Amino acid sequence: MKPRKTPSSSESQLDRRRFLKLGVAGGAAAMAVPPSARAAAAAAPAGQGVRPFEFDETTIAALQAAMESGRQTSHSITAKYLAQIEELNRRGPSLHAVIEVNPDALAIARDLDRERKAKGSRGPLHGIPVLVKDNIGTADRMTTTAGSYALEGSIPPHDSFVVAQLRKAGAIILAKANLSEWANFRSSQSTSGWSGRGGQARNPYALDRNPCGSSSGSGVAVSANLCPAALGTETNGSIVCPSSTNGIVGIKPTVGLVSRSVVVPISHTQDTAGPMARTVADAATLLGAMAGVDPNDPATLASRGKSLTDYTKFLDARGLRGARIGVVRGLFGYNEFVDKLADEAIAAMKDQGAVIVDPAEIDTLKQIGGSEFDVLLYEFKADLNAYLAALGPKAPVHSLKEIIEFNEKHAREELPYFGQDTFIKAEAKGSLTDQDYQKALEKCRTLSREKGIDATMEKYNLDALVAPTGAPAWPTDLVNGDHDTGGSSGPAAIAGYPHVTVPAGYVFGLPVGISFFGRAWSEPTLIKLAYAFEQGTKFRKLPKFLPTADLRV
Helix, strand or coil, X not given: CCCCCCCCCHHHHHHHHHHHHHHHHHHHHHHHCCHHHHHHXXXXXXXXXXCCCCCCCCCHHHHHHHHHHCCCCHHHHHHHHHHHHHHHXXXXXXXXXXXXXXXXXXXXXXXXXXXXXXXXXXXXXXXXXXXXXXXXXXXXXXXXXXXXXXXXXXXXXXXXXXXXXXXXXXXXXXXXXXXXXXXXXXXXXXXXXXXXXXXXXXXXXXXXXXCXXXXXXXXXXXXXXXXXXXXXXECCCCCHHHHHHCCCEEEECCECCECCCCECCCCCCCCEEEEEECCHHHHHHHHHHHCCCCCCCHHHHHHCCCCCCCCHHHCCCCCCCCCEEEECXXXXXXXXXXXXXXXXXXXXXXXXXXXXXXXXXXXXXXXXXXXHHHHHHHHHHHHHHHHHHHCCCCCCCCCHHHHHHHHHHCHHHHCCXXXXXHHHHHHCCCCCCCHHHHHHHHHHHHHHHHHHHHHHHHHHCCCEEEEECECCCCECCCCCCCCCCCECCHHHHHHCCCEEEEEEEEECCEEEEXXXXXXXXXXXXXXXXXXXXXXXXXXXXCCCCECCCCXXX
């Protein structure tokens, strides 16, 4: 397949961008979906009238069983998800979860059906459509732009390692998910879920509420059943927050378990990709396919002997029995309704046989202060410039400095609601050899790891730590930016340690999650605990696509 040619001038780029902004996801889907499916989608009512979908709340295992029995094919499944994207993404409730669909998805599905018939299945992901966040590189006819017009037309020279892993497992890269532009690292006054290319993503539980960032589109798409599962990325909260506010499961792995090569970066010490799904089992299935040692990402060398190709073997409905779980009370207190649900979730864990240690505080958290942000500023400049250099001379932009200039030149498209003060602060930083950077990095690592999570877990002999994942979704406000009130992503994010969130209930019909996190490489334990909690509670509910939250609930 021949990659699309990058436009030769900013003027021609913007002409194309205006077209894309008006309808790339809907238009591309229309080209890929059979006429009968398009006709069915056209009849769908909007808002609360969103009709049931054949694959609502289905699982990867159920889709595999349907293909094995002959009731479905990968082609039929993929076509139906494309129709669902067309129906709900730009039309109907206008979720803005998808930036563009893969124009070759149906052809790939057809090839995988032929392969299944001739040779059998490659495994649990054979023929399964998966959505990928738009900062994860794909060397196909889709672009990788981090939601920004500055990278419109950009196609990396080869797939990201994580996408190559999924393709090898037989997954179909269905579409690119919208996100908070540049993974929400452009402005201190940003609105999560907004990107220049994708517009404002909307929470499917209450459309005027925010889906959280930066893996906003991935969270919305999974929750609204636009795909069986999706990939997100996280630096601090960008998998677990949209998972919590959209009522799904998210796994933020240990940094190094999943490669970051050919992924638009923020920080090589905190960035990771991870699975987002409606069940722990599906997230575990995806994680096993994603993990692996990548020579192009040195951080993955540490995972040798620690990563696994199958995390589903840790799915134990009795996994909470005898587990020692510490409650980090210092991560409570920002919402009384959330605190109540978290306490009920902890009581449910105790009822299932867990030993609860309450409190189990991480005493060093407040000492980190602004050091994390300093580290991110330094690393963003260095890592983004390296990513852009690897795109080669045909890249639309070649440095953070050029992106800042592009945004200033095209402010109407890129800066209509908030600016780029974070970009400017990052550009002002020096190199990674600066003593200020080295000191800040060492402070973050020491206080979050050996004196932080590790020390707390050792002190109380714990298997995991728990806290509420975050607040319910706040109203989207493009004038004032995010109203986020708190969350528990920081400790594991700064340490580079794993974090799993699972639905734990609802506040006025808005989902909230409970978080399990712990030491490096403890994914098997966290998955076991999260699965047992999920199976014992089963809080996940279909979204209702309400225009606003029902405050009578």
